[in-house]
Amino acid sequence: MAEAGVFSSHEIVEMAIQTEQSGYRFYEAAAGKVASTPVADLLTWLAAQEREHEQIFRTMQTESDRHMPTEEYEGERAEYVQALLDVRVLPDVETGLARLAAMKEDTEVVDFAIGFEKDTILFMYVMRDMSAPTAGETIDKLIAQEKGHVARLLQMKGQL
8 A cells, every 4th residue: 555544546446356356255155155046146146247347457457557536635535445445344355254154044145245245336436536537437337237236136135
């Protein structure tokens, strides 16, 4: 990380990559744990989606090196990003797998996944604001996909 409390656009992209990695590792592990085949299939699909998103973010890394967003006051975005990081459902792979181990019902897994997807959407909105303008369209498409993930998870939850 750059100076304390300051995140560069490149670091924000790296955080997005780590989030996607945590997501697909959680989804892969969860797919092997749940009892319901439809839930397992959805989790497997979500894992593949998160892997695709990771690759998209990797292509954005070079461009992110050249962009530094403006702020209303010094540290504004860094404070907001740090607040999001502090309260996210899936802060890292190890935490996600530990929480998964404690889950007994498929509904718990689906609820956790919904929380993760919502956190990811919030993070992507911040990322869009901090990214180069040319990245905005790509991030908007990813946000739409993440919203679709939430919708599918909510639909699945309704079927359990």
